[in-house]
Amino acid sequence: MKKITKYVIADILRNKIVLAYTVFLWIISFTVFNLENNATKGLLSLLNIVLIIVPLVSIVFATIYVYNSSEFIELLVSQPLQRKKIWISLFAGLAGSLSLAYFVGAGIPILIYALSSTGLIMLLMGLFLSIIFVAIAMLAAVITRDKAKGIGISILLWLYFSLLFDGLVLFILFQFQDYPLEKPMLLLSGLNPIDLGRILILLKMDVSALMGYTGAIFKDFFGTGIGFSIALLVMLVWIFVPVWLSARRFCRKDL
Amino acid sequence: MFAATNGWAKTIKVGKSEAIHTIQQAIGQALSGDTVLVAAGNYAEKNIIIKKSISLIGEGYPVLDGEHHYEIISVKANNVLIKGFKLVHSGISSMVDIAGIKIYESRNVKIIGNKLDDTFFGIYVQSGANCLIMDNQLTAYSVTEQQAGNGIHCWKCDSLLIFNNQISGHRDGIYFEFVTNSYISENVSEHNIRYGLHFMFSHNDDYLNNIFKNNGAGVSVMFTHGVKMIENIFEDNWGDGAFGLLLKEISDSYVYGNKFINNTSAIYMEGASRIKMQRNEFSNNGWGLKIQASCMDIDIAYNNFIGNTFDISTNGSLVLNRFDHNYWDKYEGYDLNKNNIGDVPFHPVSLFSMIVEKNPSAMMLFRSFMTTILDKTERILPSLTPENLKDNYPFMKPLKL
Numbered sequence: 001m002k003k004i005t006k007y008v009i010a011d012i013l014r015n016k017i018v019l020a021y022t023v024f025l026w027i028i029s030f031t032v033f034n035l036e037n038n039a040t041k042g043l044l045s046l047l048n049i050v051l052i053i054v055p056l057v058s059i060v061f062a063t064i065y066v067y068n069s070s071e072f073i074e075l076l077v078s079q080p081l082q083r084k085k086i087w088i089s090l091f092a093g094l095a096g097s098l099s100l101a102y103f104v105g106a107g108i109p110i111l112i113y114a115l116s117s118t119g120l121i122m123l124l125m126g127l128f129l130s131i132i133f134v135a136i137a138m139l140a141a142v143i144t145r146d147k148a149k150g151i152g153i154s155i156l157l158w159l160y161f162s163l164l165f166d167g168l169v170l171f172i173l174f175q176f177q178d179y180p181l182e183k184p185m186l187l188l189s190g191l192n193p194i195d196l197g198r199i200l201i202l203l204k205m206d207v208s209a210l211m212g213y214t215g216a217i218f219k220d221f222f223g224t225g226i227g228f229s230i231a232l233l234v235m236l237v238w239i240f241v242p243v244w245l246s247a248r249r250f251c252r253k254d255l
Numbered sequence: 256m257f258a259a260t261n262g263w264a265k266t267i268k269v270g271k272s273e274a275i276h277t278i279q280q281a282i283g284q285a286l287s288g289d290t291v292l293v294a295a296g297n298y299a300e301k302n303i304i305i306k307k308s309i310s311l312i313g314e315g316y317p318v319l320d321g322e323h324h325y326e327i328i329s330v331k332a333n334n335v336l337i338k339g340f341k342l343v344h345s346g347i348s349s350m351v352d353i354a355g356i357k358i359y360e361s362r363n364v365k366i367i368g369n370k371l372d373d374t375f376f377g378i379y380v381q382s383g384a385n386c387l388i389m390d391n392q393l394t395a396y397s398v399t400e401q402q403a404g405n406g407i408h409c410w411k412c413d414s415l416l417i418f419n420n421q422i423s424g425h426r427d428g429i430y431f432e433f434v435t436n437s438y439i440s441e442n443v444s445e446h447n448i449r450y451g452l453h454f455m456f457s458h459n460d461d462y463l464n465n466i467f468k469n470n471g472a473g474v475s476v477m478f479t480h481g482v483k484m485i486e487n488i489f490e491d492n493w494g495d496g497a498f499g500l501l502l503k504e505i506s507d508s509y510v511y512g513n514k515f516i517n518n519t520s521a522i523y524m525e526g527a528s529r530i531k532m533q534r535n536e537f538s539n540n541g542w543g544l545k546i547q548a549s550c551m552d553i554d555i556a557y558n559n560f561i562g563n564t565f566d567i568s569t570n571g572s573l574v575l576n577r578f579d580h581n582y583w584d585k586y587e588g589y590d591l592n593k594n595n596i597g598d599v600p601f602h603p604v605s606l607f608s609m610i611v612e613k614n615p616s617a618m619m620l621f622r623s624f625m626t627t628i629l630d631k632t633e634r635i636l637p638s639l640t641p642e643n644l645k646d647n648y649p650f651m652k653p654l655k656l
Contacts (some may be wrong), residue, residue, distance in 0.1 A: 035378070038562075040562070044622075047622060050622070051623075051624065052624055077394070162624050163625050164625045166620050166624070166625040167625055169619065170610075170617065170618060170620060170625070173614050173616050173617050174614060177613075177614050181616040182616060185616050185619045188619070189619055190615070194623075195620075195623065198622060198623060199619065202622060204619060208436075218618075218619070246323075247546055
C-alpha cells in the first residue's frame with residue numbers, strides 16, 4: 001500500500017501541472033502579502049484563493065489523474081492486491097501531493113508573513129479543503145467511465161459547493177425569514193465544507209462584526225473548544241464519507 | 256455664613272487620639288466655614304448628613320462604612336467640600352436611590368479625590384449646580400442591572416464639572432438626565448453593566464477626552480441638542496446591542512476627533528439631525544456607522560475608515576446626509592491628477608450589508624464567493640443600495656488625525 005502511494009506521489013510530483021500549481025500559489029501569496037502593507041488584508045485576499053482556487057484545482061486535477069491512470073489501476077487490480085487498498089493508496093497519494101503543493105505554495109508564505117491564529121487557521125482550512133476535494137473527485141471519477149462526463153461532474157460539484165450552495169442558502173434565508181433561522185444556519189454551514197472553512201477563518205478575522213446578532217451564535221458555537229472540535233470532526237466526515245463511498249463503488253465496479 | 260469669609264473659621268480634628276471620636280459629633284460642633292479633619296481609621300457612623308457649609312477632609316483615606324445598609328454621606332448645604340475618604344458598602348435598595356455621596360439641591364459642592372468601593376449609586380447629584388466631581392475612583396461589583404446603581408448619577412443639574420474620575424462595575428458609568436451646560440472630561444468608564452455614559456435630555460453639554468471601554472452597551476446619548484463629543488475613545492464594546500456610541504434623537508451636535516476601535520458597531524444613529532462628524536477614526540469595527548434613514552443633515556467629513564468589516568450600513572434608500580471627503584480603506588478608485596482625491600465616487604454601503612440589515616442570518620455567507628460577486632456587480636450598477644450615499648471626493652491616503 002505504501003509502495004503504491006509512494007509511486008503515485010512520485011508520479012504526480014513529476015507532473016508539471018502540480019509544480020505549476022505550486023508556483024502559481026507561491027507567486028500569488030507573495031504578491032498579495034507584499035502588495036498590502038498589513039498582513040490581515042493580505043490574508044483577506046488569500047482567503048478567496050483558498051476558498052475558490054484550491055478546491056477547483058484539487059477536484060479537477062484529481063479527477064483527471066484518476067482517469068488517466070485507469071490503465072495503471074487495471075494493472076494493479078490484476079495483481080494480488082485488495083481493490084480497497086489500491087483505491088485508498090491512490091487517494092492518499094493524490095491528497096498528500098496536493099496538500100504538499102498547497103503547503104509549499106501558500107502555507108509557507110502565510111507562516112512567513114502572517115504567523116497569527118488567523119494565518120494558522122487559514123493554513124489548516126486550505127489543507128482540509130485540498131483533501132476533501134480530492135475525496136469528492138474520487139467519488140466523481142468512480143461514478144462514470146466516461147472521462148468527459150466525470151470531469152463535468154466534478155466541475156459541477158465544485159460550482160455547487162462554491163457558488164450554488166450559497167445561493168440556495170440565501171434563497172432559504174429570504175423564503176423563511178419570518179422564522180428563527182440561526183440554528184438551522186449552523187446545520188447548513190456543516191453541509192458545505194467551503195462554508196464551514198470560511199466561517200472558521202472569519203471567526204478569527206472579523207471577530208467584531210461576528211459579535212453581532214447572528215454572528216454571536218456562530219461565535220458561541222464554533223468559538224468554543226467543543227464547537228471547534230465538532231467543526232473539525234465534520235471536516236473529517238467530509239473526507240471519510242466520499243472516500244468510503246467511492247471505495248465501495250470501486251470494489252464492486254466492473255473495470 | 257459670614258464666618259466662612261471673615262477668617263474666623265476653625266478646624267475640628269476627628270480621630271482615635273483626638274478629643275472627638277466621631278464625624279457626626281464634629282459636624283454637630285462645626286459652624287459654616289469650618290473644616291473637619293478626619294484622621295485615618297474606620298468610621299461606621301450610619302448616615303452622615305451635612306447641613307452646613309463645611310469642608311470634610313480625610314487624611315490617609317479614613318474608611319466610612321455604610322454597613323450594606325445606609326447612605327454614607329448626604330450633602331444638604333451649599334459650598335461643601337468632601338475630600339480624601341474611602342467610602343465602602345453602601346446600602347442597596349430598589350425603593351430609594353442610596354448613594355455613597357448624595358447631593359440634595361445644593362450649589363458649589365466639591366467632591367474631590369475619594370475612593371468609593373462597593374457602593375450602590377456612587378456619587379449622586381440631585382438638583383445640584385456648579386458642583387465639581389474630580390479625581391474619584393468608583394468601583395462596584397454588581398452582576399445584574401437590578402442590583403446595580405450608577406457611578407456618577409446627575410439629575411436635573413446645571414454647570415457641573417466631572418473630571419478625571421475612574422468608574423467601573425456600575426450599571427451606567429456616568430448618568431445624565433436633565434443636566435445642562437456641563438463638562439465631562441478625562442474620565443475613564445469601563446466594565447459597566449449597561450452604558451459607559453448615559454445621557455438624556457441634557458442640552459449643551461460637552462464631553463472631552465474620556466475613555467469608554469468594554470461597557471455592556473457602550474455609550475448612549477439620547478433626546479438632546481447641543482452636545483459636543485470631542486477626542487473621546489470608544490473601545491471594545493462588543494455584542495449585538497452594544498454600540499461605541501448610540502445617537503438617538505440628537506441634533507445640533509459635534510462629534511470631533513474621537514477614536515472608535517474594536518466595537519461591534521462604532522456609531523448607531525437614529526433620528527439624528529444637524530450633526531457634524533469630523534476627524535474621527537473608525538478602525539477594526541464590525542460596522543463603522545449604522546445610520547438609519549431617519550437621520551438628516553449629518554455631515555461626515557475628514558474621517559478615517561480603516562479595517563472595518565462594514566464601513567456604513569443603512570436601512571432605507573433615502574439619504575439626506577453628506578459623506579464627502581473621507582478616507583476609506585476599501586476604496587478601489589484611481590487618482591489621475593495626483594491631488595490625493597479619488598476621481599470616481601466611493602459607495603461605502605455594500606449590497607451585502609443591506610442584505611444583513613434585512614436578514615441578520617445572512618451573516619453566514621459573509622465573504623463567500625457569491626456575495627463577493629453580488630457586491631462587485633452592485634458597485635458597478637447600483638440597484639439596491641442607496642445611490643446617493645456616496646463620497647464624491649474620497650481621499651487616497653489616510654488622514655493624519
